[in-house]
Amino acid sequence: MTDLPTFGAGIWHFATYKDRYATDGYGEPVGLLEQIDRAGAVGELSVVDLNWPFVGFEGTTEDVRSALTRNGLRAVAITPEIYTREFMKGSLTNPDPAVRTKALEMLHEATAVAQELGCDYVKLWFGQDGWDYPFQVSYRDVWQQAVHGLRELVGAHPDMRFVIEYKPREPRNKIIFPSAARTLLAIQEVGHDNLGVLLDFGHSLYGLETPADAAQLCIDHGRLFAIDVNDNYRGWDDDMVVGSVHLVETFEFFHVLRRNGWDGVWQLDQFPFREDPVQAARQAVDFLKALHRALDALDEEALAAAQTSHDALAAQRLVQKVLLTSMVEAG
Known part of the structure; x- marks a missing residue:
């Protein structure tokens, strides 16, 4: 068998969740350090993606580093929360110049944290950047604001990689980066080699792409920097355990990665609302190991x-x- 890949997860996998029905949450709140301990308890993970700011956490970055170390983990990425209430009309495309400035300041600060923790990249998910209604925005204006903001950010940190995680919708009805092709077009316009794509398998399904084809497109343009894997029914971003619905398409996705020699982290982006998060991660990794064996045997x-x-x-x-x-x- 060829060497196993590195497995990772978004730290939110080990949190508790709310939705518009269970507004009190699906469990008791779980702090950041406890989330890291849960990730360590999986026993199969090497890296985690951390949200920033560290909401509800009053410790230091060194405290986070210590928690990672004692669990045999490393921070692979920082995901800045540029999609919260203060950015409900957008971050880099907000109609208020002061909010756009604040978003950029937050992104620069998140990059400093990523550098301090030795991360591989900063993940940019522009969930609030887009529109909901026809005629709501000038499409040229919001596109140029996004491209110019990205150019300023990534150009200021040439030694750090940045990835755009695209998604067709939610929370906005239309997100400005909804597909692999449109994201690649923006990256081309930005014009910096340290900006690439994070391809979320579930977002690709949800956007009615063929994930393997989207991966090949990003690889052919030299821009597939990272992946997240999960599953859904294609009607929503359900973030289910990987392989639970689209078994063959998941296998095809990883086959394209193998065929092209892509050797990044196989990272979980799952939301086990009602399941035990540690067990959900273990089962997902077991499945991914089985896929790895199948790739060897194909x-x-x-x-x-x-x-x-x-x-x-x-x-x-x-x-x-x-x-x-x-x-x-x-x-």
């Missing part, structure tokens, strides 16, 4: 022949054989 020569002739049934037979065998071996 007859690449036969698959290439099937793809050359666009033989769907032959390709499916090959895939089903290795998937089912790998799942049985996983127990």
Whole structure:
């Protein structure tokens, strides 16, 4: 078997959650250090993605570093919260110049934290940057504001990587970076080599992309810097345990990564609202290990022949054989 990849998770995987129905939450609040301890209890994770600011945490960055170290973890990324109430009309595209300035200041501060913790990248998710109604915005203006803000940010930190996590909608009805293609277009306009894509498998499903195709597009442009994996029913960003719905498409996604020699972190972005978070992470990693074994066993020569002739049934037979065998071996 080839070497296993590095496994990671967003730290929010180990928090508790609220929604518009269970406004009191699906469990008791869990502090940042306890979330890190839960991530360490999985036993299979090497890195975590941390939100910033550290909401409700009164300690220091050194306290966070110590908690990571005692759990055998490293911070792979910082995700600044530029999607909270103060940014409800957008961060880099907010109509108020003072709010745009504040968003940029927060992003610079988040980058400093990422540098202090030795992170690989800063993750940018522009959930509030977009629009809800026809005629609400000038599309040219918001696009230029986003591109100019990104150019200022990433240009100021040439030694740090930044990734845009695209998503079609939620919380805005239309998010400014909804797809792989539009995100790549923005990155091209920004013009800095340290800006790339984080491809969230569930967002790609939700946006009615073929995730493997989106990954190939980003790789071909040299911009697939990171991935998050999960699952959903394609009608919403459910953030379910990876592989629980779209087994074959998940396998195809990782096959594209393997075929192109992409060797980044296999990172979980799951929200186990009603499930035990540690067990949900363990089960997800077990599944990903089974996929890894299946990739080793896949007859690449036969698959290439099937793809050359666009033989769907032959390709499916090959895939089903290795998937089912790998799942049985996983127990």
